[in-house]
Amino acid sequence: MATDKVVETVIVGNYVEMETEGKPKDIKGRISKFFWHGGSVYDAWFSCASNQVAQVLLTLPYSFSQLGMLSGVLFQLFYGLMGSWTAYLISILYVEYRTRKEREKVDFRNHVIQWFEVLDGLLGKHWRNVGLAFNCTFLLFGSVIQLIACASNIYYINDNLDKRTWTYIFGACCATTVFIPSFHNYRIWSFLGLLMTTYTAWYLTIASLLHGQVEGVKHSGPTKMVLYFTGATNILYTFGGHAVTVEIMHAMWKPQKFKAIYLLATVYVLTLTLPSAAAVYWAFGDMLLNHSNAFSLLPKSPFRNMAVFITFGFACTPLYFVWEKAIGLHECKSLCKRAAARLPVVIPIWFLAIIFPFFGPINSTVGSLLVSFTVYIIPALAHLFTFRSPAARENAVEQPPKFVGRWAGAFAINAFVVVWVLVVGFGFGGWASITNFVHQIDTFGLFTKCYQCPPPSLPPSPPPNQLTATAPPPAPAKLNYTRHLHGL
Numbered sequence: 001m002a003t004d005k006v007v008e009t010v011i012v013g014n015y016v017e018m019e020t021e022g023k024p025k026d027i028k029g030r031i032s033k034f035f036w037h038g039g040s041v042y043d044a045w046f047s048c049a050s051n052q053v054a055q056v057l058l059t060l061p062y063s064f065s066q067l068g069m070l071s072g073v074l075f076q077l078f079y080g081l082m083g084s085w086t087a088y089l090i091s092i093l094y095v096e097y098r099t100r101k102e103r104e105k106v107d108f109r110n111h112v113i114q115w116f117e118v119l120d121g122l123l124g125k126h127w128r129n130v131g132l133a134f135n136c137t138f139l140l141f142g143s144v145i146q147l148i149a150c151a152s153n154i155y156y157i158n159d160n161l162d163k164r165t166w167t168y169i170f171g172a173c174c175a176t177t178v179f180i181p182s183f184h185n186y187r188i189w190s191f192l193g194l195l196m197t198t199y200t201a202w203y204l205t206i207a208s209l210l211h212g213q214v215e216g217v218k219h220s221g222p223t224k225m226v227l228y229f230t231g232a233t234n235i236l237y238t239f240g241g242h243a244v245t246v247e248i249m250h251a252m253w254k255p256q257k258f259k260a261i262y263l264l265a266t267v268y269v270l271t272l273t274l275p276s277a278a279a280v281y282w283a284f285g286d287m288l289l290n291h292s293n294a295f296s297l298l299p300k301s302p303f304r305n306m307a308v309f310i311t312f313g314f315a316c317t318p319l320y321f322v323w324e325k326a327i328g329l330h331e332c333k334s335l336c337k338r339a340a341a342r343l344p345v346v347i348p349i350w351f352l353a354i355i356f357p358f359f360g361p362i363n364s365t366v367g368s369l370l371v372s373f374t375v376y377i378i379p380a381l382a383h384l385f386t387f388r389s390p391a392a393r394e395n396a397v398e399q400p401p402k403f404v405g406r407w408a409g410a411f412a413i414n415a416f417v418v419v420w421v422l423v424v425g426f427g428f429g430g431w432a433s434i435t436n437f438v439h440q441i442d443t444f445g446l447f448t449k450c451y452q453c454p455p456p457s458l459p460p461s462p463p464p465n466q467l468t469a470t471a472p473p474p475a476p477a478k479l480n481y482t483r484h485l486h487g488l
Helices: 027-035 041-067 069-103 115-123 123-155 163-179 187-211 225-238 242-248 261-290 313-328 336-357 359-384 392-394 408-443
Strands: 005-010 016-023
Touching: 005 408, 041 123, 041 187, 041 225, 041 242, 041 261, 069 115, 069 225, 069 242, 069 261, 069 359, 069 408, 115 123, 115 359, 123 163, 123 313, 123 336, 123 359, 163 313, 163 336, 225 359, 225 408, 242 313, 242 359, 261 336, 313 336, 359 408
Parallel strands: none
Antiparallel strands: 005 016
16 A cells, blocks of 8 residues: 555544554655654653653652651552552443444544543533643642752752752753653653653662662651651642543543553652662761752762653643643644644743752642542542432443452442542642641742752851851761751
């Protein structure tokens, strides 16, 4: 055939799946397909795994110092399992929505389905509005966190510039994501993101073990309720990265195969987060209470400098889609027009990252107030209400598996998720996270130039009246340059 590839439409699982067949004939087409056009289960797995933990990996030792070793491990396992369950629910609701729409002859080949549209199609406009508000706000602050984290990381490589200046620079760099059309085109970036996340996790683990415990190390956590629930909600945020689940599913050639992908990605992520967080906490203990970025405690080295990664586009791309739909450009074929239209989305992200540079505390706040609803409560309630009638359960495209107890078991799990996250995640976690966040504002102020940076070095020969009797901090850590969080 004259065309480079053939798109075949197949009916599997009661909805349309588009599988790309054939190989590009020229070298340019082959390179483009290899680096750019991804829709396989492997692409989805790379996207889920790299997006799930990303920069939060560097704050998990901080959470362990707040929770203690045992609670830190248990919360990771618990929220990892809970996050996998709600990702499964979202995939089921996506399949249900897409099936119903395609029975009505709706074609989604030039349209990216998003979570708020699934809620709209299954439950109506009120659910859509709530889902849209929570999802967009979460993705907005998720992008803010990624930008703050990148500036914080690069500062520990080159501290000639302060973190705020690095935020300006990285904000400009992140604006280039407007040229990436959709999650189909994140193949190379998701692969590199996961590769660098894996490297960073094992660097933290090995470097901490080789460094050994600092002199007089203490592991006193948990000591305060506010610290305990702040740490717990940071882990809730860690395994709540599936605000982009629907977009990743829709980018697959066969979305029906997604169901097990998130669970497998979670299992892999746990092999990264548990050893790294435990090793750093073992080595530095309570010092982490004042060092939300684990990089700040490890000595400079070429190996540490390599451990800088970015997944800004994963959180921001769904916002681009929403904005395009709002202004009527989502199905425009001109990449340049779409890129220009997307730029206004980057500006508020850039601005918020400069106002609230509190890497670590902001994760917990976003986790308690936004992730709790976006990722856990709303999907569980949506599943309950979508299939509340016997007719809906009987005609469902996919039935719950036997090992969870079919519909009764699924509904019981959903009810548990809603109550637990509402009370522990949003209630106690919200109180603790907001308290901690306000404490950061009181301590450092808004628009702070360099959050948790060490003080400038003293002159070589200061006047006698400026000398202090303060002992130098133990190498390699730089201590006591922030107000200790035990004062909360």
